[in-house]
Amino acid sequence: MDVVAEPFRAESAESCVAQRDGPVLRVTGDIDQGNWIDLADRVAAEVRTGLVHLDLTQVSFFGAAGIRALMYARDDLPPGRTLHVSCAPMVLHAMRICGLLTLTGLVVTPGADGQQWPAAWA
Template identity: 35%
Template sequence: MSQEPPGVGCRPGPTASGSSPPDEPIMWLSCEVRGDVARVTVAGEIDLSNAHLVAELLESIVVVRAPLVAVDLSAVTFFGAYGISALLRAQRQLTERGGRLTLCQLSPVVRRVLDVTGTLTAFEVVERTPVGAAGRGLARPVIPIGTGS
């Protein structure tokens, strides 16, 4: 993610962890669909202010009907309950349509939160992104509009 495209959102606000200055994006999303595999990469913080964007992106992939959605969470630095809800909802929708959601390369923060909440076992976790999903699409930074969780 060498280029920094313009942020999504207009009014920056404080983050839940306080790790980013208010005018900096707190999350980047990218998506690439190759054949039967959709790869979604999330970087930064997933909290109350932006988890709905992760959910909306995953829901739009469900509509495309990619049988496998691989979510790379290796660069996530904050992960709240709303992030868990977004992933569980996407997994349910994919399963209902005969698809599959995998979580790839969990950051220590994501792994810890999923483990502590007992939801880690609800997901298929793999250490490598599926072969058909190599490469990165254009990332879109997300600037928070309100406060985080």
């Protein structure tokens, strides 16, 4: 299955954009009830073609729908494959609350460029 490398824009909510950049899929905007299925399908398709890093550092809204999208993609990982996820603070918080920080198949890091875990989480 060929994956189109053009930016993805969810039809129901243009506030979410996903752009492939080499081994990284960069997502910006809001992941919400109106677009999570389209985004989850895109991430799952990218994972099947070798995606290894999901960059959520520019996501501005990430609730239950975002968690569902991430779980959908994780469930589509080939055996033995790991998905690295870089998170905006709010995404990291939602993932922590849902217990996803230590989930098999995901390696979660806080942001990019050397950002550290919040001190209270150490």
